[in-house]
Structure formats: structure tokens, C-alpha cells
Amino acid sequence: MKLATIGVGNAGSKVIDRMVEFEQATGRDLCRHTLVINTARTDLAKPEHVPEDRRLLIGETHKKAKGHGVGGDAAIGAEVAQTEIDDIRRIFDDVEIHEVDAILVAAGLGGGTGSGAAPVVIEELQKMYDEPVYGLGMLPGEYEGGRPALNAARSLQSFVNKVDNFVAFDNDAWRSRGQTIEEGYEEMNRELATRIVTLLAAGEVDESEVGENAMDSSDIMRTMEVGGVSSIGYASTGVDTPDDGLLSRFSEEEVSNMESTDAAKIKGLVRRAVNSRLTVPCGVASAERALIIFAGPPGEISRKGVESARDWLEQETETVDVLAGDDPRTDSDTLAAVVLLSNVTDTPRINEIQDQAVDAQDTIQQQEAVREEEIESLITDDDNDLDPIV
Numbered sequence: 001m002k003l004a005t006i007g008v009g010n011a012g013s014k015v016i017d018r019m020v021e022f023e024q025a026t027g028r029d030l031c032r033h034t035l036v037i038n039t040a041r042t043d044l045a046k047p048e049h050v051p052e053d054r055r056l057l058i059g060e061t062h063k064k065a066k067g068h069g070v071g072g073d074a075a076i077g078a079e080v081a082q083t084e085i086d087d088i089r090r091i092f093d094d095v096e097i098h099e100v101d102a103i104l105v106a107a108g109l110g111g112g113t114g115s116g117a118a119p120v121v122i123e124e125l126q127k128m129y130d131e132p133v134y135g136l137g138m139l140p141g142e143y144e145g146g147r148p149a150l151n152a153a154r155s156l157q158s159f160v161n162k163v164d165n166f167v168a169f170d171n172d173a174w175r176s177r178g179q180t181i182e183e184g185y186e187e188m189n190r191e192l193a194t195r196i197v198t199l200l201a202a203g204e205v206d207e208s209e210v211g212e213n214a215m216d217s218s219d220i221m222r223t224m225e226v227g228g229v230s231s232i233g234y235a236s237t238g239v240d241t242p243d244d245g246l247l248s249r250f251s252e253e254e255v256s257n258m259e260s261t262d263a264a265k266i267k268g269l270v271r272r273a274v275n276s277r278l279t280v281p282c283g284v285a286s287a288e289r290a291l292i293i294f295a296g297p298p299g300e301i302s303r304k305g306v307e308s309a310r311d312w313l314e315q316e317t318e319t320v321d322v323l324a325g326d327d328p329r330t331d332s333d334t335l336a337a338v339v340l341l342s343n344v345t346d347t348p349r350i351n352e353i354q355d356q357a358v359d360a361q362d363t364i365q366q367q368e369a370v371r372e373e374e375i376e377s378l379i380t381d382d383d384n385d386l387d388p389i390v
């Protein structure tokens with residue numbers, strides 16, 4: 001697939017940056033256009049792989065933002081994007097949309113810029129283009145507290161209503177012990193970039209070999225067109241460097257045994273992808289559609305293995321809408337299986353965030369009411385004898 005990628009806010013921009021890094025390191029050519037949008041000048045300087053002229057600062061003249069961010073206030077994030085929608089629209093003038101198959105907008109949902117401004121950007125993109133617009137959103141960890149949960153729960157509604165498909169990434173599920181928050185984010189961003197690029201870069205026509213079992217961009221888009229929230233699983237294994245003529249040294253029986261070992265390896269890889277950490281933990285059976293992509297040297301992808309992996313996933317997801325195909329990468333030293341579970345409705349973490357958000361909203365409203373009373377009582381004398389001057 002060919003993508004235009006847009007990172008909104010700090011986390012969104014960092015993930016886009018890692019996607020570009022991963023695709024360059026693995027010889028893929030997915031992100032045809034990149035753009036990052038932020039309300040904080042310092043955060044806008046962070047990406048290493050996004051050209052200077054593809055970074056847009058918004059809110060510089062806003063009375064609260066002034067180029068320093070929106071302080072986690074999603075309403076200001078949205079307001080700034082709405083006010084400067086013409087500038088945002090203008091920066092897309094340079095994007096040759098006919099060159100891309102889809103647009104991907106990434107954001108962290110717990111903050112102010114990504115959660116507030118990204119849905120405004122998405123709404124505009126949907127008006128401007130016919131191509132599907134996908135969302136990629138990082139859900140805040142429980143430890144971050146009520147305000148990020150509230151931002152995320154509200155932003156998630158806007159995202160899912162406006163995008164063609166929303167891929168969720170759960171920071172809580174990906175947190176490791178013994179890491180600083182920054183180290184944790186760095187690792188998460190690389191893991192997420194690996195998954196999303198391996199998934200979406202399949203089906204692009206580049207110098208890699210195109211086999212008859214190659215996955216097509218339209219297959220990926222078909223799996224995503226059901227909308228809702230999606231989760232991605234991934235597993236990889238190292239492969240030996242090819243040794244030409246190796247097979248001719250073995251008997252037919254030995255070759256047949258090797259083939260069944262290869263088939264078991266492929267199926268095992270897919271089971272591992274689905275049973276290990278998904279980008280957002282979910283009930284696999286709740287997926288509406290699913291898709292498996294095998295990225296690696298074509299000789300490593302056993303047809304028998306692909307078939308049995310697909311059958312297995314059909315049973316697990318309880319749907320017949322499971323596609324499987326290859327992304328042949330002749331020179332790769334790994335074989336990866338990436339599994340897209342599209343429109344999963346059983347995602348406990350989203351329910352938890354909503355509960356945390358409702359509690360936070362109640363607490364904020366109560367605190368505001370109490371504070372108003374306290375201020376009133378502070379400035380009023382005991383017998384209410386005094387009047388304000390004006």
C-alpha cells in the first residue's frame with residue numbers, strides 16, 4: 001500500500017517517525033508523504049525522519065497555546081485545529097493524493113493536541129479526499145490518571161466515528177518493568193511501527209519479487225473497510241540464508257518431511273502472533289474480518305502452512321472472512337507473520353478507560369462546584385454586608 005501519514009501531537013509524530021525509520025531500514029516504501037502537526041514547537045523538532053517543511057505548528061497565535069502546547073486540554077487542541085483549518089488544508093496541497101491508496105493519522109489519545117486536533121484533521125481529510133482515512137491511536141495507561149482517560153474516551157468516539165478503521169495500541173499492555181517512561185515509549189513506538197509497516201507495506205509494487213500469492217493493497221483495504229477498532233498481532237523468526245541447490249542433496253522423503261516442518265513453522269508463527277501481545281488485547285472471536293501477511297523470503301513461506309494457518313485463524317475468529325497472502329522480501333533474514341483483527345468489539349481495556357473517564361468527569365465536575373462555593377465564601381464577609389465595587 002502507499003500511504004500519506006500524518007502524526008498529530010507528540011506521540012503521533014514519534015510513531016510516524018519510527019514508521020519511516022523502520023521502512024527505510026527494511027527497504028520498504030510505504031510512507032509516500034509524511035506530515036507532523038503540533039501545538040508545541042519543541043515537540044515539533046523531535047522527529048528525525050520528517051523533512052523540515054513537513055512540520056506544521058498550529059496555535060501559535062492562540063491566547064493559551066502560543067506555540068507551547070495545549071497543556072493536555074483536548075478542547076483547546078480541537079479549537080486550534082478548527083481555527084487554523086485553512087493552513088492545515090493548504091499543507092495538503094503539496095500531497096499528490098492520487099499517488100496514495102490511503103491516509104493514516106496517528107495520535108496519542110490521552111493528551112490535548114493529538115486527541116483534540118486529530119479528529120478535526122480527519123474530518124477535513126474525509127471531506128477533501130475519497131481515499132480511506134485510517135486512525136492509529138495510543139491509549140493512555142491507567143497509571144496516567146483520570147484526565148488522560150477522559151481525553152482518550154472522548155477522542156476515541158470522535159476517531160472511530162470519523163475514520164474508516166481505527167488501529168488501537170494499548171500503552172498499559174505494552175508497559176515493561178524496569179524502564180523509564182521514555183525508554184518504554186521508545187520501545188513501544190518501535191514495536192508499533194514494525195507491526196503497522198509490516199501490515200500496510202504489503203501489496204506495494206516495488207523491486208521485491210511479486211508472487212502469485214502476494215497480498216494486494218485492496219485485500220488489506222477490504223479487511224479494514226468494516227470500520228470499528230482493530231488490533232494487530234505479530235511474530236517473527238530468523239531464517240537461514242538461502243543455500244542454492246541444498247534440496248537436491250536430500251531424498252524425496254526427507255524433502256517431504258522438511259515441507260511439513262515448514263508448514264508447522266508457518267502455522268506456529270501465526271498462532272504465536274495471535275496469542276502473544278496484540279496492539280490492543282481483545283477477544284479474537286469478536287473480530288469481523290481478519291488478514292494474515294507473511295513477510296519474508298518466498299522460499300520460506302510454505303503453501304501448506306499458509307492454508308492451515310488460515311484455517312486455524314478462521315476457527316479462532318469464528319469468521320470465514322480471513323485472507324492470507326505474502327509480502328515477498330527475498331533478502332530478508334526474518335520471516336514475519338502479521339495478523340490484522342478488524343473490528344474487534346471485545347476490548348476490555350477500552351471499557352476500563354471509559355469507566356475511569358466517567359469517574360474523572362464526575363470528580364472534575366464536583367471539584368469545580370466545590371471550588372466555586374469556596375471562592376464565593378472566601379470573598380464574602382460573614383454577614384454579607386459588603387458589595388463589590390463594580
Ligand code: GDP
Nearest residue numbers: 009010011108110111112113114138140185188
Ligand atoms: P499531545 O502532544 O498533547 O497530543 O500529547 P502526547 O502525545 O505527548 O501524549 C498523549 C498521550 O500519548 C499520553 O497520555 C500517553 O498516553 C501517550 N504517549 C506519549 N508519548 C508516547 C509515545 O512516545 N509512545 C506511546 N505509545 N504513547 C505515548
